Amino acid sequence: MSSGKKEYNREKSANQFVLMIMTVIDTFLFAGYINDYRQGNIGFQFMLSVVLTVVVTLGTSYAVFFRKKDTEKFKYVSVAGYMAVYALAVFGAKNDLVFVMVFPLTVIYILYYNYKVILGIALAFGAINMADLVYVVAILKHMHSGKEWDTASMLLQGASVLVYLAVLCGTTKLSNKNNDLRIASLNEEKEKSAGLLRDVLEVVSVVRQNSAQAEEYIQILGQNIASASSALGDISEGNSHNTENIGKQTVMTGNIQNMILETKQMSDEMLELSKQSANAVREGQNFAENLQRQSEKTREANGQVADSVTSLIQNAKAVEEITEQIFSISSQTNLLALNASIESARAGEAGRGFAVVADEIRTLADETRKLTEMIQNIVTELRQNAGTAKATVDNVLDVTHEERKLIRSTMQQFTSIGEKMDGLNWDVQEIYGKIEEILTSNQAIVDSINQISAVSQEVFASTQQAVELGEDTNQQAQQVRECMEELKRTVDSVGRYAAE
Template sequence: MGFYTLGFPRVRYMSTDVPLRDRLAAHDETSIALGVAGVVSLALGSGLLVYVRFTTALGSSLPVYAQLAAAFGAVAGVLGPGGLVVGLLLLGGGLSALAVALTRDTDTLSDDLADLAETTDRLADGEFDVKIESDRDDELGRLADRLVVLRETLAEQQDAIADAQTTAETAQADLDNRTEAAGRTADAYRRVLRAVADGDLTQRVDPPADNDALRQIGRDINETLDAVERCLDGAATTAEGIEQAAAGVDSRTDQLDAATDRVADAVGEISDGTDEQAATLGEISDEMDSLSSGAEEVAATVDTVAETTEQATEAGTEGEAAAADAIEQMDAVEATTDETMAELEALDEEMDEIGEIADVISEIAEQTNLLALNASIEAARAGEEGSGFAVVAEEVKSLAEETKEAAAEIDGKIQSVQAKTGEAVAGMDETSVRISQGVETVEGAIDQLDDVIDYVEEIDGSMTEINETTEQQADAANAVVEMLDDLAAVSDTTSEAAEAVNDTTVDQRQTVRSVDASASELRSKAAELRQTLTDFETGSGASAASSTTSRTTNTNTTSQTSAGSQSGPSASSDLTAGASGSSSSVAADGGDSWTKDEDEEETGGFQFGTADQ
């Protein structure tokens, strides 16, 4: 520092901020030069020792010894040129003292530095309980204080690291436990879903209580399986109702076919009766012609009166018998016509009942269509696992559409048959009126024949009255011929009506057979649906459709017994009630269960729609 102060202006060394040694040196540049010379001499003498000591351990104490040397130089400068010797002596003593102090301080510094190095190594090895003490107030003391702070900081960090490691190990163990539990739960879910894919719908998962996500998934799986099971039960019940309705249609079509046969037989009898009636009327007409000819012959010649009267008597007797036969035939035709009308009315009622059955089939088809739509939605939600069920739902939907179309066709044919039946009834009414008129005419003819016989018997008593009697007989014969012509026309009309009714019964029989074929196909499709549903096992421990088999068998047996023991409206009522009952059972078994509860809205439940939809 002495070398640097020499170059500064003098005024600076007079400042109170300048160290004392610099101010003393400012008195006389010569004195300063002499002091510097003494310092240089000291440096030359002990430079090597000072250099070694200072560079190894006394870097922080160098300014102290430099100040001491400068002080010696300053003293020499104050004394002036004459005090150089004194300064040198003082410098020599100072150098000796300095050497001793430097040796002692160097050893102390080396020990302190070695202690600090050992302490640092121990701290680096993690010994945070090492004791750090220093009574120094220099840089080494401050370094020791910083090591104490560092030791405490490292100890706190080590404790924090240990706590964090413990927390991490605990969290890892908890995570491992949760992962293992989640894996077991996933395996259980996988086993249940695999069983469901194999058709066992009785399996349910057990949602864990300590995992909200897996618990919610488990609830959703169970609710989905419950909904699918209810859907399958509803489908089985619907298939059962379709089979029952189809069986009832078979029974009713058999009865209708039998009734049609009876109508055809009755119409055949009517046709045969009208043919016989026409033949009888022809014979009566011929006889009346003969009677007229005989009367003319009686009028022409008296010689043949006896023969003519005999022929007239015979003709009258035969005419009376023929007229009586005609009346009986007319009565038979009228009775047959009434019976045919009754059969046609019964046929019309049965057509109404078949129409009701067709309506029931349409309702069942609509319900089946709705069920197939809900099943398609659930199959779409189920994804790939529900693909097989989607095919079944599509088949059910197609069957429902075909059933609905068949029911519409049945309804159209029923309306056609009813229209033709109405025409036949109207024709029968007209025929009945004409037959009544014919009976009255024939009865009048019988009366006339009685008169003819009386006239012929009186011929022998009064020849005068022959001409009058003959004229009356001719007139009566002409009237009978006209009546017979009218009656023949009525017979022709009756025959035409019978042929029309016969054609109607043929069409009706074809319609009945078409209905029977449609019902058989419907029953076959329902059986296929129920057979498909047997692949799924539901909560009852049996297949979805097996629980309905016994009920279907008993119902079919009851329907067949009712069809055999009942006829007409009562049997139809039983069938209608059975079909309605099937529909009600669908609503009762599956209606409420298809509707999602309010609580299920937040748990992932499914809404399939109610049976009323």
């Protein structure tokens, strides 16, 4: 059944591959001849005959293949179609190399491992090529391409095709012979394997008998071990109850110990938090004191600034009065210089020099008046800015005064908090001391229970070890029994080959 299935698969695969190659080659032929017709290289009737032959032969091959994919008829139908297309292409070609189509068309049929088919293909395609050579020499009297026929080219075509077909036949025959030798060798190995299997089956029969006796002995041993393990289990169970009770007491004492430790840890945290709070209060008091000192310095500095601004305003007033006097003097000087200039003009040539001096004095008086006006403007702006600065400093002094009040209130609150934190710290230290005493007493109880538990654990461990030894022995016996059962199943499996 298996051999037939392999033959079926091989035939189907070969048919499928040949059909695929046929489709590719016929597609190129179809497109090539249509292109030659468009270019005017061949006539319409020849192109139509080639196209119809390609379509009919390829369609027939597809129909045979899909009717039954592993049919032996396919190779005969496909090669017949190839021969028709090849003969038509060779005799009607306008190219001298069309004969090379024989190579891809025929080599794929080696897949069928059928020497008779290959021999028939070689004879048929060889005859087509020989007929083509006779046709060229005797009828056309020139090459297919229109050139004068060349003896060397003709011999090359005939020799290459005949040698190729001869090699194809020889290769197929030799390949089939090698396959036959390989099959004969496989059959010989099969006979040797059959003899070896008979010897193995005889050994299996003996092993089956011995394994049955061994399994009975192992079952008896397992029953004895189970009885001993049961007795040890009762003893171990009694010790286990005692150990369990002691364990519960140990757990309860441990829980108490853990709760005490947690309480101690919380008291440690409370003590630490109390210390941190006290430190924070002291830092706050120090900060408030520093802030108060800084506020006092700020108040004094603002007072000095206020005094300086007041002095600046007074000095600005004095400068303003002086500039007013200078402005008045410059105006009088300008008036006197104008009068002197008028008088010198009346004096004529004698008063000309004095007139020049009077003009210079008047010019200087005008410049002095302008500078005095500029100074007055600057002093006025300075007084305004000084007034604004004084108002700002007064506001700062008021804010500083309020700030000092708040700082004094904050210091009083910090002092009250510090006193309360000192009392809280004392209470926490008292709680911490009591917890230390409880922890010491409970630790003594834990140590006593641990000693009792240790002794009980030793007794339980000894009994448990004996139980485990019994269980291990029982498990080993069970494993041996499983191995024997596995051996028996293996022997039975081998025995099925004898039945077959």
